[in-house]
Amino acid sequence: xxxxxxxxxxxxxxxxxxxxxxxxxxxxxxxxxxxxxxxxxxxxxxxxxxxxxxxxxxxxxxxxxxxxxxxxxxxxxxxxxxxxxxxxxxxxxxxxxxxxxxxxxxxxxxxxxxxxxxxxxxxxxxxxxxxxxxxxxxxxxxxxxxxxxxxxxxxxxxxxxxxxxxxxxxxxxxxxxxxxxxxxxxxxxxxxxxxxxxxxxxxxxxxxxxxxxxxxxxxxxxxxxxxxxxxxxxxxxxxxxxxxxxxxxxxxxxxxxxxxxxxxxxxxxxxxxxxxxxxxxxxxxxxxxxxxxxxxxxxxxxxxxxxxxxxxxxxxxxxxxxxxxxxxxxxxxxxxxxxxxxxxxxxxxxxxxxxxxxxxxxxxxxxxxxxxxxxxxxxxxxxxxxxxxxxxxxxxxxxxxxxxxxxxxxxxxxxxxxxxxxxxxx
Amino acid sequence: xxxxxxxxxxxxxxxxxxxxxxxxxxxxxxxxxxxxxxxxxxxxxxxxxxxxxxxxxxxxxxxxxxxxxxxxxxxxxxxxxxxxxxxxxxxxxxxxxxxxxxxxxxxxxxxxxxxxxxxxxxxxxxxxxxxxxxxxxxxxxxxxx
Numbered sequence: 001x002x003x004x005x006x007x008x009x010x011x012x013x014x015x016x017x018x019x020x021x022x023x024x025x026x027x028x029x030x031x032x033x034x035x036x037x038x039x040x041x042x043x044x045x046x047x048x049x050x051x052x053x054x055x056x057x058x059x060x061x062x063x064x065x066x067x068x069x070x071x072x073x074x075x076x077x078x079x080x081x082x083x084x085x086x087x088x089x090x091x092x093x094x095x096x097x098x099x100x101x102x103x104x105x106x107x108x109x110x111x112x113x114x115x116x117x118x119x120x121x122x123x124x125x126x127x128x129x130x131x132x133x134x135x136x137x138x139x140x141x142x143x144x145x146x147x148x149x150x151x152x153x154x155x156x157x158x159x160x161x162x163x164x165x166x167x168x169x170x171x172x173x174x175x176x177x178x179x180x181x182x183x184x185x186x187x188x189x190x191x192x193x194x195x196x197x198x199x200x201x202x203x204x205x206x207x208x209x210x211x212x213x214x215x216x217x218x219x220x221x222x223x224x225x226x227x228x229x230x231x232x233x234x235x236x237x238x239x240x241x242x243x244x245x246x247x248x249x250x251x252x253x254x255x256x257x258x259x260x261x262x263x264x265x266x267x268x269x270x271x272x273x274x275x276x277x278x279x280x281x282x283x284x285x286x287x288x289x290x291x292x293x294x295x296x297x298x299x300x301x302x303x304x305x306x307x308x309x310x311x312x313x314x315x316x317x318x319x320x321x322x323x324x325x326x327x328x329x330x331x332x333x334x335x336x337x338x339x340x341x342x343x344x345x346x347x348x349x350x351x352x353x354x355x356x357x358x359x360x361x362x363x364x365x366x367x368x369x370x371x372x373x374x375x376x377x378x379x380x381x382x383x384x385x386x387x388x389x390x391x392x393x394x395x396x397x398x399x400x401x402x403x404x405x406x407x408x409x410x411x412x413x414x415x416x417x418x419x420x421x422x423x424x425x426x
Numbered sequence: 427x428x429x430x431x432x433x434x435x436x437x438x439x440x441x442x443x444x445x446x447x448x449x450x451x452x453x454x455x456x457x458x459x460x461x462x463x464x465x466x467x468x469x470x471x472x473x474x475x476x477x478x479x480x481x482x483x484x485x486x487x488x489x490x491x492x493x494x495x496x497x498x499x500x501x502x503x504x505x506x507x508x509x510x511x512x513x514x515x516x517x518x519x520x521x522x523x524x525x526x527x528x529x530x531x532x533x534x535x536x537x538x539x540x541x542x543x544x545x546x547x548x549x550x551x552x553x554x555x556x557x558x559x560x561x562x563x564x565x566x567x568x569x570x571x
Contacts, residue, residue: 059461061479061554105449106515108482108548113460 002136002149009156010129016166017125021118025404026167029121030112032350034170036068037087038120041095042111044088050265052079058110069278078269082278083172084262086211090127090175094119124169128161131178135362138185142322143369147376150389151369155361158307158393160353163400168351172212176359179209180219184325184362187226190247191240191324199247203254210259215339216359218332223251225328281344288341293354297415299346304353304399307392310385311364314371322366329363336360350410352403401425451542459483462563472529473565478558479551483566484544485536490571492547494532495564498524499555509552510561515545529564 020026030038039055047054056064056079064070069082088095098119099109107113132152139148156162164173182205190198202223210217224241228234241248263273276282294300302309318326340346340356348356357364375385402408407421461481465473474497475481485492498508512520512532519534536545551560 057479058550059479060558061551061560063554063558065478065558101449104446105452105455106542106544106546107455107458108460108480108546110460110480110482112480113482114458 001145002140002152005149005152006129006132006136009132009152012156013125013128013162013165016162017121017169020167020404021121028112028117029124029170030117031170032067033069033083033172034120034168035065036070036081036083037172038091038170039064039068039070039081039111040085040088041091042116045092045095045099046109046111050268052081055111059112073270073275076270080266080269080275082276084211084214085265086208086213086262087170087172087175089211090208091120091123094123094126120170122169124171124174125165127178128156128165128169128174131174131181131362132156134178134181134185135365138181138188138362139365139369141188142320142366143373144376147369147372150372151365154307154368154372154389154393155365158389158396159305159358159361159364160351160355160396160400161358161361162397163352163403164355164358167404168355171355173355173358175212176209176216177361179205179212180216180359181362183209183219183222187223188324190223191226191237194240194244194247196247196250199251200254203251203256204258206251207255207258210255211262213359215336218335218339219359221331222325222328225331227324228327229323278344283339283342284344285338285342288338289346290337290341293337293341293346293356297413297418299348299351299354299411299413301354301357305357305396307368307389307396308357308364310371310389310392311367313367314369314374315364315367317374318366318370322370325363325366329366333360333363347411352400352408398423398425451544453543455484455544456486468562474562476559476562477549477551478554478560480548481563482546482548484546485566485568486570487536487539487542487545488570489536489545489568491533491535491569492566493569494534494547494549494566495529496522496524496532496549497527497529497562497564499559499562500527501555505555506553508560511550513548513550515540516548524561 039052043049043052043055047058049055052070056062064079070079071082072078073080095116098115101115102109102113105115107115132155135155136148136152139151143151156165161177164171164177183202186198186202186205190202206220206223209219224237226237228237266275267273292298292300295303297303315326315329340348340354348354372385375381399408402421402425405425407424407426409417459482461477462475462483463477465475467473472495474495476499494512496510507523507525510522510524511518512534514534514536520532522530522532524530534547547566549561549563554560
């Protein structure tokens with residue numbers, strides 16, 4: 001059953017993607033943050049230039065647009081991109097197909113014509129489907145197939161994941177969604193049966209997680225904290241890590257090799273291997289906007305995806321081997337929420353719902369599956385949870401269509417705006 | 427491998443080749459543009475579209491020439507001139523220096539018809555002004571022999 005849910009999810013995402021672009025609801029996929037994540041590909045493969053200067057000359061008359069967060073580094077005057085290279089690496093296979101098709105059809109091979117645009121858009125969609133597939137594998141180890149099917153459907157339709165698989169698929173979130181699911185899968189497999197292959201794959205996925213979004217390095221706590229619940233289990237995990245230290249070293253070395261090109265790019269542009277191209281903008285750890293990030297009408301994650309409240313309740317109720325994920329999940333969600341709330345732009349600019357939490361949806365999925373599993377044991381609880389989830393999914397889908405239609409603002413939504421737009425499609 | 431699976435693979439390969447053959451020279455290329463913003467009108471009701479550093483569009487291969495009206499974006503009299511290069515199927519065809527905000531027309535003679543239905547015209551500007559604006563491109567005209 002869950003296998004079919006993933007297939008139907010792929011069909012829904014594809015239909016949504018075609019609808020968004022055929023109806024003109026969204027501009028070309030390579031836009032806003034999607035531009036900065038993608039721009040490495042034409043720079044590397046078409047202009048054979050790692051400095052981004054040649055692509056800036058061709059696309060933009062020598063200056064990248066202000067919205068891109070690509071700045072000239074003071075002193076060196078080289079371009080530094082706030083968005084790292086991970087998304088571009090994961091888009092590369094479809095980019096190369098698009099490049100070949102562009103040459104074949106005699107379109108302008110500048111990296112921004114028709115095929116390139118939709119290669120970038122479809123790549124995000126494909127990684128969301130791949131993420132659902134891997135997440136299914138993780139969930140099936142702990143829950144019955146019908147629970148997994150319901151969880152996958154709820155995660156896709158009850159949150160902003162569908163939006164980031166279609167309308168804004170060139171952003172980093174579809175990629176992180178896949179990578180987080182894959183890291184959870186590999187972490188669990190490694191702790192059950194540590195092998196060289198799993199270790200190298202863990203390093204590969206861990207490295208990509210850092211390359212897609214540097215602050216997501218925090219997610220790597222899943223590996224050492226998996227299975228830790230008390231002092232005893234902590235010493236068992238620590239002993240396991242010590243016993244297999246060569247495999248751990250292999251994972252770390254692989255991750256370091258994956259991350260190295262990014263450090264080299266920073267060094268080339270600035271003379272330093274670690275930089276923040278946001279300048280004076282950054283974190284304000286003394287004044288985190290926790291209420292805003294969690295519950296506000298502006299971008300509160302639980303306001304716009306209330307089904308995730310059930311997921312949090314479910315995490316606490318988690319039983320059995322799935323409980324091995326509890327401590328890393330709580331640690332990651334807590335620190336990550338604090339990080340997001342401390343960012344100078346805690347709304348993360350324009351987005352449907354709070355996009356900072358899309359990456360963590362595989363973690364929330366464990367909680368949702370636990371709740372569904374508990375509810376399945378009683379007819380009344382099952383009916384209640386089914387009714388609530390159906391209503392929340394309907395609300396989320398409707399609000400997504402409102403956002404696509406321009407009825408809901410990109411950011412800074414106020415309560416009067418929300419009330420005026422409620423259940424209105426135009 | 428079952429017959430059904432073999433048939434499905436053969437069908438997929440055939441479909442791929444058919445799609446590639448179609449995409450070699452699709453008719454919809456003539457209406458495709460890139461790097462040009464939405465249409466606007468100047469006070470003289472001339473239609474134009476603004477470009478940043480690079481724009482492209484297609485003209486019929488059997489046209490003898492094409493006329494492209496161009497106007498640089500200038501915010502002050504002290505702005506540097508904008509140099510525009512125009513290429514036909516990646517071969518340089520014209521170079522203009524726009525020193526003021528008046529319309530100039532670039533007339534390009536097209537090579538004899540090729541095997542494709544269309545020829546690609548690329549326009550590149552050497553600088554942009556605020557909001558990624560460089561050149562305004564008027565309605566281009568293909569002139570048949």
